[in-house]
Amino acid sequence: MNLLILKTASHMVSGLMLVFSVFLLLRGHHEAGGGFIGALIAVIGFGLLMIAESPAYVRRRLRFPPEAIALFGLALCLLSGLVGPLFGYPFLTGVWWKDILPLGTPLFFDIGVYLAVIGAVLTILLALDEELD
Amino acid sequence: MSSSLTSLLLVLPVLLPLVSSLLIFSCGKHHRLANNLLPLFALLHLVVAVALVVQVEQLGPVSVNLGNWPAPFAISFIADRLSSILVLTTSLVALLVMITARHDLADQPNYLLHLVGMNVLVAGVCGAFMTGDLFNLYVWFEVILIGSFVLMTLDSDRNRIEGATKYVALNLVSTLVFLLAIGLLYGATGALNLADLHTRASELPVEYRLLIASLFMFGFAIKAAVFPLYSWLPASYHLLPGATAALFAALPTKVGIYAMLRFFSLVMPLPETGLQPVLAWLAALTMLVGVAGALAQPDVRRKMSFLIIASIGYLVMGIAIFTPLSITGTIFYLVHAMVLKALLLLVAARMNSLYGHDDFENMGGLAKAQPLLAVCFLIAIFSMAGFPPFSGFWGKFILVRAGIEAGYGALVGVALLVGLLTLFALLRIWTRAFWRTAEGDGPDTDIDWNYDGPILVLTLISLALGLYMVPLYEWAAGANLLNPTDYVDALLGASR
Amino acid sequence: MEALWAIVIGIIIAGGIYLMLERHILRFLFGLMLVSNAVNLAILTAGRMTVGAPVLIEAGEYLPTPGYANPIPQALILTAIVIGFGLLIFVMVLAHRLFRERKTTDVDDMQDSDSGGDECHLR
């Protein structure tokens, strides 16, 4: 009974935390926040879920292995840096599409950091939990 | 070549290994794909490095301000003669080591991660060589560190975990001190860009320079394995897999030397910090403990690990003497040491692959069974000991000459003695493993190009540097570290 | 203001270093955590301290309110914290593995792998 409450609560809280983490990520450019902070919030969310359910459950929910997420995040960082050279600017030059949406490569860079950190920390967290049990 | 291409060229030595490691990791179980990607990217890296050297040759120091912000506000990457030649040597050594690694590490359970780690290490090393920003240098140091942590702990047994613990613990001390030093220097000058620091640090009150410079020297000295801050190296290097050990021998310690060279010529000129005599003493002691360790060891790779320390002593000696000639000698010796250390450790890897152990007292018959390896190793021995006409001689000669002319007679005496003892230490391996007849069947007589190819190429490079030293000498002499106007102009140039 | 924190940081570093020199690996870890925190604080202190003026640009403005805190140390600390986080987690896992291999927490009790010269065969 208690377990059920805990599980339900964890699911809700972790879901909220994920939403909050994305919020922190996106507003980071203007207010306190950003990719790294957002990622850690998300990790804590997944951590809750892991404690409530199991590492295997989290792995299933993630769909991709956490290592892959980490590497994808890193690749995204690199790619967003390489947009500048496409237009003849140095590496990591911010390129903006202000006219359509407030979108720029620094945002993608931050998303990259976000994914990289989520992936990396979850890799350790899941492996550690699986290893200890 | 257009300037936008040049600016990309400056970051490619860092980006290519990163991309390579991402792709290799994505290969998953497809080892063959990874095996093809690895040399391809390493070769590309080499091409980029050559292009970079050509650019520097034609234009002098070239720099790029990342993010297109003006200097000194952006992080800048810069290639001068010193950086570009080191990047070239790094990529050459990395390519050859990786060719061996494909074979040498193939049976490791986490094979792909080894390759990833190597690429991360190379990226970090190139980043450290080329960055024009002090804090960014710290970041690359950390990348090197974490890359080496991976390589050190992957598929490790109990002994390697122990060695890795020492390696990690002691290197973290260096990291923390380096970070503290950056914080203090930033607080004192408000600058992080190296060229900016060059101007602002000279305005610092003299009495505080020693304090900040000591912290930096400490951080770099641990990285470079200078006496008494070297214990992590012999505690761990000899346990590494063969190819990885070659990469370690060639790269990370030399980054420490590079950082010293750059910092104490550009940011805080060594004579103005009061650390010159300290460094001279440390150089002598480093050489002595290095060669003493090499003499004491009955094991191929332990001997060679200590010899890394001894050669670091030579490099520190060149920095400590701090004349244009000695700096030229240091740069020459640096390139030589990177090539030679990779060569020696690859020979050790080959010996290990032939016998399955490192104890040269229980080897024999290599001169007959492996004549090619024998010739290469013999050249490496005499080059390492500083015998002409091999590359080690020129480095040593220039340093000796600089030392005598600057009045460091005793230091030169130590350097010469250490050369002789190095010869003695290495000839023990030679007489036991190569000259003595094997007991029983003796080792395999086949040539394994996975090992012998890179060994041969490195030997030829060392030989070429010895027989025709003019290009590298003139390149090193033109690096002009003691008068860094060109460097500073290039680094700040974009803002003018 | 900086004077107080300079003293406190000195004390933390002293404490951390003392712990790092202990033989129990957990104490070493504690020390490492303290020292890396102290170094971050030192960067903040060295970059000068400002109370209550975060460098945020208000909506509609183009510049932060004058008297803003120096943002660079903050950025450096953030990078350093994250790097330190990665390294510390790695070190913890390493410590865990070390304990599992050796069944001891004494960091001085691992001399098998080292390169002392005692096993040297003379002549």
Add this chain to the structure above:
Amino acid sequence: MEGGPVHFCGPGHSQMTQSANRSLELVLLGIFTLLPLFLLALVLRLDAMPGQVLALAHIADLDFALAFRFDGLSLLFAGLITFIGFLIQLYSLGYMAGKPGRLLFHLYLTLFMLSMLGLVMAENLVLLFIFWELTTLTSFLLIGFTHEQFVARRNAVQAAVVTGAGGLCLLAAAVLLGQMAGTYQLSGILVQGSALLDDPLAVPCLLLILLAAFTKSAQFPFHFWLPGAMAAPTPVSAYLHSATMVKAGIYLLARMSPVFSEMDLWFWSLAIAGGVTALWTALMALRQTDLKLMLAYSTNTILGALTLLLATGHKYAMVAAMLLIVAHAFYKASLFMVIGNIDKATGTREYGKLAGLGTGMVITLGCAVIAGLSKAGFPPTFGFLSKEYIYKAGFELGWLFLLVLFLANAIMVCLAAVIVHRPFLSRANETHAKAKPIEHIWVLWMAPLILAIGGILVPFLLLGWVEERLVTPAFFAAAPGMEEVHLHLWEGFSPALLLSLATLATGLLMAWVYEHVSRGVHSSTHRLPVASEVYFSLMTGIRKLSSLITDNLQHGRLTGYLLTFLGALSLMVSYAVWSSGHLPDFSPLANISYVYWSLAALLVMSVVVVIRSNSRLLCVCALGIFGFITTLMYMLYSAPDVAKTQLLVETLLIVFLAIIMRRMPPLRSGPRHGPGRRAVNLAVACLLGGSVTVALLVVTSLPFNSQVPDFYAAQSYVSAHGRNVVNVILVDFRAFDTLGEALVVVVAGLAAWALLRTGTSGAKK
């Protein structure tokens, strides 16, 4: 010519290519043999010209030139090197026939010859050094040629270390000399001559040159490597270790003589070293039972005599030295080859086992007799000629010199007689019966015969040519500005001649009672320390010392290493603080609000708890509080992003720590440091903490340049479209840092993952 299986590159040759390999081998052997002859022809065509230099390349900055000089001294040596080199190659064709690695042997010999030629013709000091070390290197390979034998391996290393040590001295000397003279070109240095001696560096420079020359030319107490080098095949001994390489030191002394000969130090050190070497090694030669070792020690003696002669700078002495160099090269190489033939025929060189070989090896006997006559100094041989001038010099120099030279020469006579008589002319025994016929291999007797006969014919027929082309130019190169000496084989009954005859008589008398002399020398000297033993114990000592140092420094205790590291740092920074003379200014502390004081107090208290507590839980709580308070600090000091990050990072770290810690034994377990060590730790910690405090106080007291942060603040929104400047720095201004940071975290994740994964599989095993 005898052929045999080829082992150039070890096994691996197939049967198919055997004949092709054989003809290739013959071609190569031909080249190796004829090359010295060709070079000899070149050398003979050259006229000695003091200033003649062939410069091929020059690096101005380093003053390094690929340049060669052709003065008398160079040409004298070059002639010897190529002439004897040719004969040795010829001899080796027979001697090494059928032995493994034959081509390699000829190759090494050729490389050695080229190095030696370079050495004596180098115009640049550095070039001279390069060739000097190359002779060491090739000699190492040649001594160790029969490396299946322990002795060959050991002695090759010994020779390399001893002569290598000398080489290092030469390098230092070359640099010193270059600095004194302002040039590395020999011509530039020799022109300045003794004017260089005013420089205070002259004495160290001379000492280094002497060390180099004495080690290379095997002077006491470095003489031992030369007999050791006899482990090499005999052609090597004949060539390197009698005729050429060991003369490199003599060459160096002769070369430097114009500069240094006026120094007292030069005279005394050469005279003493040469005299002691000559006498001591002559006695040692008498002790030997191996014929080759007898010759080796007698070579030592001649080298000593040469050094002694060069000491004086007297004109007769210089001429005698030049003559002796040539004479010795002729007869000694010939005698070595004779011994080589004996060895080849009988398989032994033991004096006691050999007898009566004269009947089977007539031509070898002839060589031995003629060369022996020259060695003994019978007229009209080359040996006689040189001895005449030695004694002439001796009469000018004083009775002590004369005595030393007389004794050394007498022993040479004795040895010559013994070496010729016992193996060849004594009554036959069973060794003789078993001796293989070898004289059908013509090169084996041809080479020594040419040398032996040359030792008679040249002074007899070509004395004028020798004087004009060889001795006088060399004499002037070594002793410029001295009065010329004319050579005469017969000058009437001079005191020198009488002394020569007395020498012969004494030597023959000694040979008559050789067994007694040998035994007497042995019993009186065998208790004295043997130089090679001293060398071995020195090297063992160095290795033991190294072991001791390494054991103590690389002790394997992590906290010991950490203490070394941090102790070094604490000494350095506290010295820096002390020397800066900065007194911390604590006055600002008065105005700080209690809020900060209480935060500070909490921080310090939590640190104290972590240090003092033995409870893991309490420690983790304290660390948590510590992290939380630092978060508050960042919040207070306008760093909201850092504060949030710090909070999350600390939380996660504490969680990780708690997970790890659960598996580990409590803090109380395990050994701890003793009180003394803890006091040291505490001292180091306090010194470091205090230094950091002072450093921070110093740094924050300096004026601050806010150019860079101002730029960031100004551009953050306008150009980078972000209101949070810190975040803009992270993702735009300094995005490369962040990229590196993300890389570190990802790689750390992979590393930890791999560590854990390997651990699991390891545990399953």
